[in-house]
Amino acid sequence: MNLVYKRIFLTILNLPFLAYAQPISEMYEHLNRSTLISHEHIRLLLPGGDSTLKAFAHKVSKLADGRISDLNLVHIGGSHVQGGVLPNTVRNNLVHLHPSFFGDRGLLFPFKLAGTNNPQDFKINFTGSWIGHRTSVNSDFAEFGICGITATTYDPEATFAVQLMPFNGREYLYDRIRIYHPFGPEYMKPVWNGKENLLITWENPSAGFTEFVFEYPISSNQFILRSYLDSAQKFVIQGIQFFLEKPSLVYHAIGVNGATTSSYLRSDAFTKQIRYLRADMVIFGIGINDANVPQGKFDQELFKANYERLMNAFRRGNRTVFFIFLTNTDSYYQRKYPNRNALLAREALMELAEKHQAGVIDVLEIMGGIGSSRQWKQAGLMTADMIHLTPRGYTLVGHAISAAIIRALAEVTKSELNNL
Template sequence: MKINLLITGLILCMGFAISSIASNTGKDVKSFTKAKPSPEINDKHKVAVPVAHEVPVTSTYRFVKKDENKIVDNDSTMSAFFEALYTLKAEAKDSTDVLSVVHIGDSHIQAGYLTGRVMRNFQHEFGNAGRGLVVPLKLARTNEPNDYFITSTNQWKGGRLIQKNRTLPVGVGGIGVETQSKAVNFTLRMGEKNGTGYEFNQITVFSDEKAPVLDSEVAIDSVSNVTTDYSFAYKLRLDTLTDSIRLKGSCNTASSNPLYYGFSLENGSSGVLYHSIGINGAHYADYVNSYAFKQTQVLAPKLIIISLGTNEAFGRNLKETVLKYQIDETISKIKQENPNSLLLITTPPECYIKKRVNKKVIYEPNAKVAKVRDVLIDYAKEKGIAYWDLYEVTGGKGSCKNWYSSKLMSRDRIHFTQDGYQLQGDLLYNALISGYNEYVANRNRLQ
């Protein structure tokens, strides 16, 4: 009898304990075992430390060097960026802050797969302030990311910063589009699937100062030249969020110049804006003589990430001294136009080069990528700029064979598949979050 009572009591106690756990967590017992780790506690102040979580990266690709996946920042230049993330995280409910990042690059960036992944990871963790910069790339007759559409009934002439003899000035997105029509129109629309969650109620228009001012058929309150210091940008404000809008304008004078560069879409919420600027075939030197860096001032980036170097590795006569000069010229221009922005340089991943041997096409790893990588790292160390060594993280020398055999590279063996770019985006995000969490730990240890 006593044994039965004892067993009954133990069962009741266990049931009460399990019930208490489920009640306190707001989850059932099964989900409790899979819950994310709780925020760390600062014992000194007894407050939650706003750590962030890295995204899971599959262990299938063993050639990826996860142990090397870090931001190298010997001078702690990234601290201000991490502090801004900390503020967003700590004051999530009450914050009105927007943290802006600009990511500049070549075709690896233009496709939007890599940067789109980083953007969505950041916004999931720190808040979504909007889609950010969208550029009329298709109107300039080149490819566009798949989460937005910019269309028009006008006929447009396009210019890109890689053109030796540019037919048009190029702006914030690395392109410019111009029409001869007197009545101008654009339709901005987020993709039904890939653009979900990016409704907007604020539009920053980048254009020539003589371009017709655009307005909307549905905008109740439009404000021109909100940023009065910049003649090339103004904002339109809408009363409600929308995922599409038709903009129109008219040439009222003979001097009107319907030349446009892009749009930035925001939703008025606190969080991260991640702006992507990528042009197929771009080199460091291509960005110098453009309005791109000057116009990024409007975006007020806390961090500018530069991902260039692949196209330099295909030059016939790659000279390290010349490349270093071109890198320095570009970085200096960025600093001149954005003196308050932090910088992060990334190295290019290894890729193949196509050759003909005995009238037969063969592919072999492009050894010049490693040379470009070395110049970039030496420059970053010399100038005290943080860098992320994607070349090494992806596996280093010979890694392109693994990426291609794993179907992470495209058929041209230079670019990557969507899965490949998204994996690289996760790796970049995790490297930044690892640095952030280390900063948070040190920050609270010193308090």
């Protein structure tokens, strides 16, 4: 462990809530072995000051002390997030900030129902024929919601189930499931088909979800569909959220292949439903597709305006939410030359962060700056398209993002303790 990481790690060990040391130590060792990472850039930039970070750090302390029931983190992006490795790496690191933080799994989308790639940390079992649509495909039109992607079936015999995979030998349990879906006379409804003791089913048509509450925590589920009206001929799933009645650091992941800041805003239901996550922190990783245009075609002002609309949507659920922007990973435009639009996107994010007292993690510089994709590809960390990383690459970037967040929490908390 190099001196920088050792100093941060020792600081963490002295803090009251950052006590689950071994996994964090392994994360730093992984980063320390990398020769491609720019270690000095693994930090949270705060161009508008640290007051909102301090407020978030205070919430983390309260969760560790049992004074609040949960802390909701949302990571939203495109294919970097849908693939699962990046958000899962950050999730797995952050839940180890304290032994009691592991518990509630949070929001996910059953991508397999939509016929697209599904993360490996959960499996989907289903019957019937389903059709997928994404907000990121301009020709797709559907009843989009909280995840920016839907799966639709017209089969009244269709079923679906989600299996959450264990993490480090620990099983994800849940005592409440929320299914996001549209309501109306033309829609079928989800019905619990499991063996466990279901206490309550309640619907919230205005918010667009049905909840199933159980007597005790469970680990398996299955849903069937019911038509209560002759006109009900289809069912559209927009997302599934798992809850557990225990203190938890909940890490929700929202990612759609090809997503842009504009695509998430195509749906009024997205901006309406996102408030129900009541996010305490949002990690914004949208931008790689916005910037994947010829030089001179990237619209900085539209990019910033879209982000402010997204921020306002999250604020409707929690006015004190803390935002972190991730700059774009390095990439090549059409595999021909480095995409310098990433610099314009970073400039826009820094302006937003200063205006809204948000944080920025400069992933572009962490990778080595413009053109660094060549070295990452040679090392087996980037794919041939020069946009997406390999699982090893996403894991490394995920560790760097985690380390930047943990370092910021450690420094601001230690500063607060010294001022007592």
